[in-house]
Amino acid sequence: MKHKKLAKELGLSDVYAIATGAMFSSGFFLLPGLAAAETGPSVVLAYLVSGIIVLPTMFSVAELATALPRSGGTYYIIDRSLGPMLGTIGGFGSWLALVLKSAFALIGMGAYIAIFYDVNILFVAVFLTIVFGILNIVGAKETTWLQKILVAALVTIMFFYIVQGVFEIFSMDIRVITENQFKPFFTDGVFGFFATVGMVFVSYAGLTKVASIAEEVKNPDRNIPLGMFLAIGTAVIVYVVGVYIMVALLEPNAFREDLTPVATAGEVFLDWLPEPGGLILVVVAAVAAFASTGNAGIMSASRYPMAMARDKLINKNFANIGKLGTPHWSVVGTVALMLFFLLAFNVAEVAKLASAFQLLLFGLLNLAVIVMRESRIQEYDPGFKSPWYPWVQIAGIILSIILIFEMGVLSILFTVAVTVASIIWYKYYAQDKVERQGAIFHVHARLGENKDQGLENEMRGILREKGLRQEDPYEELVSRADVLDFSPETDYDTIFNKAAESLAEKLNITIEELRKLFMNSADNSAIQIAEGVALNHARLKEDISPELVLVRIREGYSKRKLKKDAESDQKLHSIIFFVSSEANTGQHLRILAHIAEMVGSKNFVERWCKAQNEEELREILLRDERFIKITLNPDDSTQQYIGKMIKEISFPGQSLITIIRRGGDIKIPHGITVLQEGDELSIIGEVEDIDELKKMLKE
Incomplete structure (x- = not known):
């Protein structure tokens, strides 16, 4: 072998x-x-x-x-x-x-x-x-x-x-x-x-x-x-x-x-x-x-x-x-x-x-x-x-x-x-036998010569292999992402406008500014990154926290509704909108590479379409080793958290509660939020911190 x-x-x-x-x-x-x-x-x-x-x-x-x-x-x-x-x-x-x-x-x-x-x-x-x-x-x-x-x-x-x-x-x-x-x-x-x-x-x-x-x-x-x-x-x-x-x-x-x-x-x-x-x-x-x-x-x-x-x-x-x-x-x-x-x-x-x-x-x-x-x-x-x-x-x-x-x-x-x-x-x-030219051609490109596009593709693969860095806020980004469901009959402008509304509110810019940012560049048009998944990403000049919007179309969405000259009419089940700052180019590319890796995993589309709620959709994009979901139950070790405010709870390391699901509703956690019996908590943290939390909950 x-x-x-x-x-x-x-x-x-x-x-x-x-x-x-x-x-x-x-x-x-x-x-x-x-x-x-x-x-x-x-x-x-x-x-x-x-x-x-x-x-x-x-x-x-x-x-x-x-x-x-x-x-x-x-x-x-x-x-x-x-x-x-x-x-x-x-x-x-x-x-x-x-x-x-x-x-x-x-x-x-x-x-x-x-x-x-x-x-x-x-x-x-x-x-x-x-x-x-x-x-x-x-x-x-x-x-x-x-x-x-x-x-x-x-x-x-x-x-x-x-x-x-x-x-x-x-x-x-x-x-x-x-x-x-x-x-x-x-x-x-x-x-x-x-x-x-x-x-x-x-x-x-x-x-x-x-x-x-x-x-x-x-x-x-x-x-x-x-x-x-x-x-x-x-x-x-x-x-x-x-x-x-x-x-x-x-x-x-x-x-x-x-x-x-x-x-x-x-x-x-x-x-x-x-x-x-x-x-x-x-x-x-x-x-x-x-x-x-x-x-x-x-x-x-x-x-x-x-x-x-x-x-x-x-x-x-x-x-x-x-x-x-x-x-x-x-x-x-x-x-x-x-x-x-x-x-x-x-x-x-x-x-x-x-x-x-x-x-x-x-x-x-x-x-x-x-x-x-x-x-x-x-x-x-x-x-x-x-x-x-x-x-x-x-x-x-x-x-x-x-x-x-x-x-x-x-x-x-x-x-x-x-x-x-x-x-x-x-x-x-x-x-x-070789066609590559090296990065020096990119220096030439600034003087009007050619680029070595193969090198960019190769380095993109390296980014994906290296994965995220400790400081990259991927889990937080996914945990706070808005999730939108649409039918296959919805036109793309409606989908884009809804996603833009969500992003505009968080980024404090107008929908038109976002539309211009996303749509005016060929590089920033929606591109397919895996079977059934398209990505639309852009970067702002302002120093902002990165934001995501996750779109799902269970029955499948025609690619030609995004791009009329699409070579095939393959169905899309997910469209992801991602915005970050130009000041963090490396982080932007690392997150893109990781999203591509996650959506390219086995059975992603099947799991995505079967997810019962927003929280399950987010969980599909989270790294298992840095994420845990627990339900507060008076009969097990989680009973220690019932009735306490979040600020009174000490989790290992820098672990954070990102989402609370309570009776079918999604609650955004705050320090004064009081946890109740039956609450489902989504918690993210470093690998060693999540491992320690799992051990604590088993005791």
């Missing part, structure tokens, strides 16, 4: 584990001594500056990944924003860079294991590549379960390491340490320092790889940015404080030649542990770091060919989802490429060459935010918006360009070679 989409199984802890695990390996356990050889004690500042410099790209990726939560991360984002040719470059380049980084991490893992055991490092790396590949085929949840264990072990040991190191430094004379270990602060001037910043910057590059598994993340609007912020915070603390400890405690010349500085520094202040306890702790942390980078790398890298295959840029088989719910051919292809590099090249040298390409991708990601924002695509609805737009993105682009030129000629040539090869592949294999 093939699945079109990957299951959403990953939560905040999974995002944090993947982002954190992708950052820790050679950047901390190997690089500090080599970086110190370039700039001296200022290597501590270089790690801090690098952590700050990565923030623009982190903000950009967090915005883009919440707006476009699809597998393929960097590839998918660049493709949809800048077009498929640049997307091909981003896809192949990201895949290659991450494969090399992951292979290099497993070489490093083998090297640390070799401290205690006489093993062949290459054999260990090959074996682990196959093991992690099999685990990634088994399932994303199983992969991230291991990832969380590895990251938990790494972070726990590293914070223990840092605390012990800081205590050691405070037990010494800080003035003497500063005099002996931190002077001169810059050993090779400003240029040497910035060259070092470019060198250690790639230590944070793994942070953005979490975007490649965005499709599998539950509640991406919250979990992706929060997971990334927590990961970068962890990384900056461990890198900066950890490297400070190394500089403070190790002899400068020896430190600058040390390939295992974490272990060497640990031997200085962990000597109170039973021999060789300190070394074992450091080796365990290093192994966990390299393993988490390798494991997360395979998982993230495999999503690039899958996403590219979906878009016909490479063979379609890479898009197949196997019986275990994972892209098995993409994982196999990724593992095969890793094994090829491990067996055929010096991975450490080739991996360094990919650094400049990573910086090129960072620049393109910052540009992508500018393009998406300036495209003015209404469906572009990120759950997180980058602060200080566009200055943050401009800074990210400029910094990426500066750092690329610090990476050396060979790295730049490698980037050019991958770019040229990707363009050739696109021109001769993929160009005739």
